[in-house]
Structures are given as structure tokens and as C-alpha cells.
Amino acid sequence: MVADVLAVVDLGSTDANFVTQAEQFAHARNARLTIAVAAPVSTLEFSLASASGYPLTNELARYAKDKKTALAGQFATIGRPVHFCCYEGEIAELGKMLSARASVGDLTLVGPPGAYGNRKFRSRVLGDLALFSGRPVLAVPPLGAADRFDHIVVGWNGSREAARVLNDALPLLESHARIDIVSVSPGGSPSALDPISEHLTRLGYAPTQHALNGADATSDLLLRFVDQLQAQLLAVGAFAHSRFEEIVLGGVTRDLVEGASVPVLFSH
Secondary structure, three states: OOOEEEEEEOOOOOOHHHHHHHHHHHHHOOOEEEEEEEEEEOHHHHHHHHHHOOOHHHHHHHHHHHHHHHHHHHHHOOOOOOEEEEEEEEHHHHHHHHHHHHOOOOEEEEOOHHHOOOHHHHHHHHHHHHHHOOOOEEEOOOOOOOOOEEEEEEEOOOOHHHHHHHHHHHHHEEEEEEEEEEEEOOOOOHHHHHHHHHHHHHOOOOOEEEEEOOOOOHHHHHHHHHHHHOOOEEEEEOOEEEEOOEEEEOHHHHHHHHHOOOOEEEEO
């Protein structure tokens, strides 16, 4: 069951489709939708404003409030309630604030890169949400996400992250949904997927196992496979590594964040 959905936007003017898709997604599940309007600023801009005494935070808060008012007017005509919250500040701090907000919901939606005025903010906050909110994050492509998911591909490697994303994906699926479990490894064998397939079978699904290998990047193999099967959703664990005392997304996860043409569900 999904009862609370959070959708993240910034101050850009190109998010109309994403916002509409988010409302339709939540409405199809009888879920409450909250739109978080973020007003991001770079660390350099924030530092310069602070050094000069310029009230940048107040200005950002005003911009966020104006965006919230405009969105509220847009949704007033459809007769369904949409809730709002506003955040402003440095991009890194916004990631922390939005992760805290997402932790008290069921699912967070992040739009495609073109839906944001600040694409650096989108990349950073999607990563922070996936790694630190403790909740799944759905990266929505330009064409949106299905109201109901009847067909899903799950990337599986036996890790904690893979187990988490599969568990988080199940409440989003129809009871009769087709599930394709796929591993990506040189010389991989579908038999390695037997244990998780048996578990899904006991839950009432009829999973199909696949082992992919090739010279292309893992993200490319997964996306090509999803396209070939015409699946509606790709679910993968969000992996991370430490760099310069900062936790950042791993390469495969980062590629999927930036380049997927289908909805991708991330969990960590």
C-alpha cells in the first residue's frame, strides 16, 4: 500500500508535465501527494551572499512560496487536494532536508533532468534521497510512469540493496504482475536466481529468470533489456561508495539516474 507520495521540484519552469504525472500517479493509488518546492543555491553563491550580508535565504524563500502559489492554483481546478512544503538553501543541505521529509512517506518521485532548472540539484538530491531517506525513490522519465505496474524488471545480485528494492517494489505492483529477475555478470547463470524466484513464487507471482552479460556497461545492458521486454518499471538497488569523506552514488546507479527512458525505482 502506498499512502503518502512526495514529489520534488525546483524553481524551474519546465516541470508542468512531471507535476501532472505525479498527481495522476498518486491519485491512481488513492495516495496523498505532497509537492516539495525547493529553492537551491550553490555553496559559492551562498557563501558570497553571506559574506556581503545579502539576505539570499529570504529571497529564495519568497521564490519558493511564489512557485507553491502558482502550483496550488494549477491544481485548484481539478478538485483533488495536493499538499505543499517549501525548502531553500545550499544544494547539499537541501538533500538532507528533503531526505528527512521523505523518510515519513512511502515513496518519493523525482522528475527527468529536463523538468528542473538546476540539474545539479536534481542529481544530488536524487542520490541523497535514495541513499539516506530510508524510502524508495522513483525516477520518472519524460513520458511519465504507468498508473499501474503490470510488468517489472528487477536487477538482482543478492545484495541488501537488491533485496530492499524488490521489497519496496512489490506494493506498487498489480497482483498479476509479470516479474523478470535479471542478473548482470560475466558467465552468469539464471540458476543463481533460483532462491529469490522461489520466494516470489510463494508470494503468488510467476517470475522469469535471466542472466545478462556483454561488453557494454551494466546500465546499458539493463536498459536495453527493459526496452526489449517493454517492461513498465526497472527496480535496482542504489549502490554507493565513499569519496573524499562523502557518500556518493556508484557508477551504475548514477548512469541510470541520468539516462533511463523508463521509470527506475531505487532503494538503499
